[in-house]
Amino acid sequence: MTDIPTVPRRPWIVALLTAVLVLLTLTPVLPATGATEPNPETVADAPQLTLAPVGNGVVRPGETLSLSVSLTNDTAAATPAAEVVLEVGEAALADRAALTGWLTGDGSGRELTVLATGQAQPVEPGERGTTGIMVPPEDPQLAGRAPGVYALRATVASESGTLVATSVLIVPDDAVTPVPVGVVVPITAPALGEGLLSSDELLALTAPDGELTAQLEAVDGTGAILAIDPAIAAAIRVLGTSAPAGATAWLERLESLPNERFALQFGDADVAAQIDSGLAAPLAPTTLQPYLAAADFIPDAAATPTPTATPDPTPTATATPGVTPSPSPTTAPGDPVYPSLDELLTIDGARGGMYWPFTGTAGANVVSALGALNTDEGPTATLIASDTTAQGADAGTVPARGAVDAASVLVYDSATSAALQRASMTDESALRAAALTEATAQLVFAVQESDGRPLLVTLDRGDGRSRLGITTALSTVETAPGAASTGLEALLAAEPAEVSIDDASSDDARTAAVTALREDEAALADFATILDDPTVLTAPERADLLQLLGGGWLPDPAGWQTAVSEHREATTRTLGSVSIPQLTDINLVGQNVPLRIFVRNSLEWPVNVVLIAQPGDPRLLVQRATTVRAAPDSNTRVEIPVEAHVGNGEVDLRLELLSPRYLPIGASQTATVMVRADWEVIGISALSIVVVGLLTIGLVRTVRRRRAAAAEQTAGDTSTSTDTDTDTDTDTDQNGQR
Structure with missing residues (x-):
């Protein structure tokens, strides 16, 4: 039960508070925003109360305290009009532990004084009502307060119980020396299952109302440290001349910002899960060449070529006498000029060797592994949350620059960062103000406990937040009492404090996904050796894998599981796209008749395979390998030469496909070959008999025809001779008569 003291100067409130006290003894206190022990039987059916001071709760001497009390009614019935009672703590909160306990508790356990009251209007189901309260600076409970963070509580009596909301009042000490505070803001795209954003997606995200535009406008003009996903820049650059104008302008504007920056992993992939899966270093794209279209990278013939510098005729110390330098390669007019992988992924001005694991996922093994990955710029640095360290486990403040054994780390304040994250994700201004007040209070205590050493906070990854949400969160850090904006290099240059990191429990689902996707990638790499250019498969696979491990999936674990399953199914289909179709029994008639086998290729590219045939009986000789x-x-x-050494019989024939590197492709097939070699002899013999018979018949007919022709000729000659004698006798008789 909450102890509400009597206030003599306001006797009319005493009766009300007495009634509230009686009500509290009869009904449970219903938790509002931030309560840690809700009654499961009532919280779902009770309205929710939120207390949100204006100006992040900061009230300097002579300023008015303005705040709003919002009642959100998610019940089925309207709430009646009710009085709102605002109370303030008599003494300042002692430390961050007390602050956290107050904001997450049920509003009890502190000496409070009534500060003001207000009237809450009825709120219909599904609606939110807001009551504004202002306390003038001359109010005795407000004037003259010493610097510190004070508890605030709002209560509303309702038919279902007493609603309670907690917040704080911050009276700053402007005499303190400002402490450098850096804030890291991610520039990332929404969750993606494909390797790169498409042109249409880029067009939408970089439109005036697009999410990437909101992120860019929010950080413009601030001192935020940018953590940029290089996959966004690569998605724009791979489109070349066909990239949307808005996307190109967005990238140019990003690169022109003066903010210090570093690059995230491609697709903002989960670094900790990769290390936990056994990888020595996080994965990176191998190439993005398959995403480049030649037509988008044809140099403009009208453009003025860059003049080539004339070589210095004077030999240098590194020149080799007598050796003529090889000329730089030139590109023929009309040929595409492709950017390199580094040119596609580079983030101008980015500090290398920075890693930002998802909050709470980086244990000692992850930090140690990442710390061993040195770069050209020196040792790497890993961002970790303060509550994963022993020094920050109990709401302690940890300086930004730290070292875990030999690994360099940047420690960001967990409580402040979490409050900023909630604020940036909230569209309702009153609800956002409550989270911003909490962030400010946490930061005020962190500054007090930092011993003047730099601090770091983050605006963690988030999808769909507005420009206003990001801007107000950043403004809260920059205007927090005792905080001074600082950059990445200044944080890294600070003297490191030794910190010890707790063991973080790895996300088994994400770690298992890394292992499974890596196994699929290895299988696809073996399969891709059948292609003239294996990267048309392997490069998108690596990019897809990294995107599936991206931070954009964190708010949607069910959707992420579905995306991973669908990707793995697609990989399985690809691995089965080249195969030998299901075989049926094969009739082999003859001793030297080729077998006809088909190879199915469902890919959009030609493939090179080796067809291996292995008979189960040595009496059937088959060409073993056919390209x-x-x-x-x-x-x-495909025709495979075969020689049968068996007259008749059945022989099992095993067929399989191999890549040119003799890696298995698809599943093997076995067919029964029914050999009928004797049929060939019988057929030839029968054919020979038929041919001989036909030749004999033809010969007989020819002889007979010739004999008949000769007989006819002989008969013709005899008849002609007789006719000649008769004619002579006739002539003689006629002459004799003459």
Whole structure:
């Protein structure tokens, strides 16, 4: 039960508070925003109360305390009008532990004084009502307060119980020396299952109302340290001349910002899960060449070429006498000029060797592994949350610059960062103000406990937040009492404090996903050796893998599981896209008849495979290896020479495909070959008999025809001779008569 003291100067409130006290003894206190022990039987059916001071709760001497009390009614019935009672703590909160306990508790356990009251209007179901309260600076409970952070509580009596909301009042000490505070802000795209954002996606994200535009406008003009996903820049650059104008302008504007920056992993991939899965270092893209279209990288013929510097004729110390330098390679007019992988991924001005694991995922093994990955710029640095260290486990303040054994770390304040994150994700101004007040109070205590050493906070990863949400969060850090904006290099240059890091429990689901996706990638790499250019498969696979491990999936674990499953199913289909179709029994008639086998290729590229045939009986001799180039999206027929040493019988024949490197491709097939070699002899013999018979018949007919022709000729000659004698006798008789 909350102890509410009597206030003699306001006797009319005494009766009200007495009634509230009686009500509190009869009904449970219903938690509001930030309560840690809600009654599960009532919280779902009770309105929620939020207390949000204006100006992040900071009230300097002579200023008015303005705040709002919001009642959110998610019940089925309207709430009646009720009085709002605002109370303030008599003494300042002692430390961060007391602050956290107050903000997350039920509003009890402190000496409070009534500061003001207000009237809450009825709130319909599904609506939110807000009551404004102002306390003038001359109010005796406000004037003359010493610097510190004081508890605030708002209560509303309702038919279902007493609603309670907690917050704080901050009276700053402007005499303190400002402490450098850096704030890291991610520039990331929404969750993605494909390797790169498409042109349409970029067009939407970089539109005036797009999410990437909101992020860029929010950090413009601030001292925020930018953590940029290089996959966004790569997605724009791979489009070349076909990139949307808005996306190109967005990238140019990003690169022109003066903010210090570092690059995240490609796709903001989960660093801790990769290390926990056994990788020595986080993965990176191998190439993005398959995403480049030649037509988008043809140099403008009208553009003025960059003049080539004339070589210095004077030999230098490193020149080799007598050796003519090789000329730089030139590109023929009309040929595409492709950017390199580094050119596609580079973030101008980014500090290398920075890692930002997802909050709470980096244990000692992850920090140690990342700390051993030195770069050209020196040792790497890993961002870790303060509550994962022994020094910050109990709401302690940890300076930004730290060292875990030999590993360099930047420690960001967990409580402040969490409050800033909630604020940035909230669209309702009253609810956002409550979170910003908490962040300010946490930061005020952190500054007091830092011993003047730099601090770091983050605006953690978030999807769909507005420009206003990000801007107000950043402004809260920059205007917090005792805080002075600082950059990345200044944080890294500070003297490191030794910190010890607690063991973080790895996310088993994400670690298992890394292992499974890596196994699929290895299988696909073996499969891709059948292609003229294996990277058309392997490069997108690596990019897809990293995107599936991206931070954009954190708010949607169910959607992430579905995306991973769908990707793995697609990989399985790709691995089965080149195969030998299901075989049926094969009739082999003859001793030297080739077998006809088909190779199916469902890919959009031609493939090179080796067809291996292994008979189960040595009496069937088959050409063991046959090189095949299968056309894209078709079935290619292959003829395998066969020699049968068995007259008749059945022989099992095992067929499989191998890559040119003799890696298995698809599943093997076994067919039964029914050999009928004797049929060939019988057929030839029968054919020979038929041929001989036909030749004999033809010969007989020819002889007979010739004999008949000769007989006819002989008969013709005889008849002609007789006719000649008759004619002579006739002539003689006629002459004799004459």
